[in-house]
Amino acid sequence: MYKFTFGKHEKKTLEEVRKENPSYFLFINNKFKTIPPEIKQYIEENLVELRKEFKQERYEFLYDYCDGEAGIEY
Secondary structure: OOEOOOOOOOOOEHHHHHHHOOHHHHHHHHHOOOOOHHHHHHHHHHHHHHHHHHHHHHHHHHHHHOOOOOOOOO
16 A cells, blocks of 8 residues: 655555545645656546545635634625
């Protein structure tokens, strides 16, 4: 089983990182020109689901950030 060898998730498995922070995969995919082939393959195989999980993660963050209240309107 592959474990990260870099970054804030060093020594964690792909599944551990996905549970904690699915948006991390999208971040490294967009930020770095070269990433380990195991991670690249994982992202390619799970891209649709990772995007859905990212949207859910963002929604939960905003909900918690606003304590369940409507956000400020501009």
